[in-house]
Amino acid sequence: MTPExxxxxxxxxxxxxxxxxxxxxxxxxxVNLSVPKGLGGPGGDGTNPEQLFAAGYAACFLGAVKLxxxxxxxxxxxxxSITAKVGIGPIxxxxxxxxxxxxxxxxxxxxxxxxxxxxxxxxxPYSNATRGNVDVKLTIA
Numbered sequence: 001m002t003p004e005x006x007x008x009x010x011x012x013x014x015x016x017x018x019x020x021x022x023x024x025x026x027x028x029x030x031v032n033l034s035v036p037k038g039l040g041g042p043g044g045d046g047t048n049p050e051q052l053f054a055a056g057y058a059a060c061f062l063g064a065v066k067l068x069x070x071x072x073x074x075x076x077x078x079x080x081s082i083t084a085k086v087g088i089g090p091i092x093x094x095x096x097x098x099x100x101x102x103x104x105x106x107x108x109x110x111x112x113x114x115x116x117x118x119x120x121x122x123x124x125p126y127s128n129a130t131r132g133n134v135d136v137k138l139t140i141a
Contacts, residue, residue, distance in 0.1 A: 001128065018048060039088070050086045053097070057126040058084035061101055064120035064127075074116065077106050083141075097134050104141040113140050 011025040016033070018041070023030040035041020036048050062082040069076050083102040088095055101121075105113040117138050121127045130136055 019046075022052075050088055050097070054084040054086040054099075057086070057099065057101070057124075058082045060126045061120055061124045064124035065103065065105070065116055067123065068116045068119035072116065072119075074108065074112065076108070080105050097130075098137075099130065099134055100137040100139060102139045102141050110140060 012022050012029065013025070014020060014022040014033070018033055018035045018039075020033050021031065022033060031052070032046035033048060034044035034046030036050075037043040039048075059082075061084070062080070065080065065082065066076060081104045083104070085100040085102065087098045089098070090096075101117075103113065103117045105116065108116070117140060121136070121138060127136065
C-alpha cells in the first residue's frame with residue numbers, strides 16, 4: 001500500500017555492503033557496518049542491517065503503542081519499552097527475516113496491554129510494510 005502523501009522522506013546511502021559504511025544525506029547519521037559472526041563474518045565494532053531494522057521497528061512500534069494508548073485514554077509510564085528481536089535465516093531461495101516484538105507496559109493489565117499492542121500492530125508503518133512478508137510475533141513481557 002502506498003501512502004496518499006509522503007510526510008517525511010529519509011535517504012541513506014550504503015557503501016561496501018555489509019562490511020562498509022552507511023550515511024544519511026543530511027549527515028546526521030553515519031555508521032560503520034560489519035558482518036556478524038553468526039553470518040560467517042568477523043563481527044567487530046560495526047552494526048548490521050538486522051540491528052538497524054530492529055532499532056527502527058522498535059522505535060516506530062513504540063510510537064504506535066503510545067498513539068493507541070492515548071486514543072484509549074490509557075496513561076503509560078515513562079519506562080514503557082519495545083524490544084525488537086530480528087533474526088535472519090535461509091529460505092529455499094535467499095534469506096528471510098523473522099521478528100519478535102516484546103512489549104513492556106508496566107502497570108497495564110495484560111488484556112489491555114494485548115489490546116494496545118494489537119492496535120499498534122495495525123497502525124505501525126513497519127508492521128504494515130512487513131505484513132504478509134515477515135513473520136512477526138507479538139509478546140507481552
